[in-house]
Amino acid sequence: MTEYEADLIWHYTDGAALMNILANNELWAGSAAFMNDTNELLSGSIQLRKHFEDQQASLPDAVINGLEEYIPEVRDRSRHSFVLSASSDGDSLTMWRYYGRDQVSFAIGLDRKESLVPLARLKGDSHPHPPTGYLDDMYEKEEDGQIATFPDGSPIVIFDPDSIIIEGGDWKPVVYDPAVQAEIIAEMFEKLLEGVEKRSSAAEPGRHWLWLYPYIMNESLDLIKNEGFRDEREERIIVWPNPSWKFVFHRPGPFGLVPYVKLTSLGGDNDDVHEDRFATESGRLPIREIRIGPTPYSSEAAGSLKQLLSFHGLHDVKVSYSEIPFRQ
Template structure:
């Protein structure tokens, strides 16, 4: 289901507008970005109240969902909504890792915050091929900052799922399933898919697109992932390394003598464009980047200069 939704998104107008996504970095990370990328635990990201804000928004919505708005039996709807808060603890158990991009590769705020005051580069990736390049199972999303849109989306999810189950209730024997609990679980399961796509409007300038790696114990299991850590001035941050399908293949079969190699759609991360930060010497930096790209067999990557007249 996730794959189908994602394919529909990629072919939609909104998806086409996000055809290229940018990651701002100090340029000494460029060598790493040709083969791997880091996914940081969402609890340690810049928006410190992201999950709490989502849960507060969720409560404010479902408390105001009127039974009269639902085309179903009143007692059933009340039982679903009144016991909904018992399932909210699932959000606190979740472990999410995200890689954040911007849909704009030349923003002054991003140069200042993430690229050492403009002394870095913005790496533009081909969005439509990025997910297929990565070995791990990811979910891509455009971040929504409008609170009214956020609330409306949650409300529609709750209403649609409740009405769907109630409509089909008489067709199946649900006696062994704890029917109302199952409906609540379905709502929570779907909301899990959008919890990391909402942020405070204070971050809207970032124009963020993110890929999420969700350790759910099913598709992605924690015991099969190596959790790494890096330190900052204020905290120690857990992260995982997202690797390409090709690199994963080489690592798994490095000691075996294989006669043939499978075909990979992308052996490298799909870099389309690199924008050199406004505080760097463009010509010297461009020459070095061209050499790095050549060493890693990248062709037709456009190298551009930031249009922002910023200097420190």
């Protein structure tokens, strides 16, 4: 592998998806809840839950109840992550077999150092059609149900559902090593335990500062995968955009209408030139190379790909070929 290739992450895809990516400068991060493998992003949660159950005998009931909020039974876990997958291997027989069953497949070499950001679906700062009770959990509540206030009389806001908060966007390697996974789980549990204990203490009443813990927790958990898949050498971008009404799109799929987030680069004409957390117009994706999968028609495939790249003004994108021999 050359130094140039080491800077790339490879997104495997078919011809139809490649055309859409080049035309729109978008990569789609799909909802974890709608993946073909229903346990795809649950491995970490399963391990965390087991670790929690192993520790319960030594924990006070109040702490156990607090932790249940962040470490629910796995079957009840709500998976709000959006995932874009790629591989650090740009010529993987495993990946070519998966994507190249009926037609020529491609691996898009993306600059791993460039972050991707969500593309906004709607403008505006508030939900255009808020459901009943949308703001019910926005404020800290007293024991009698009244909204808690600061000394100046202003309400204590726990979390504004319309506030823009975007976590993730960088490529992270999937963790296959069971020993490393165990370290991640133990460290995550200790952080959650510390947070819950502080929240329930008299010295630090309220819970408005702890809302971010599920996001921090899930980024590590969603990178844990069974070591049997090690040869995929997968890396992921995992994003959690808020509010969902502003960033989440839908497309038809085998499990219903599949939520997804469009990822792009900054560089388009954004509504706010100072905004760097999301884009309102697509920017050019950091595509540096496109590799053509094993095929007996490599010269024809390369000719048409180079033509398409030129139509989009992508004259600097390198076209290469898989070195794996084609087998009929």
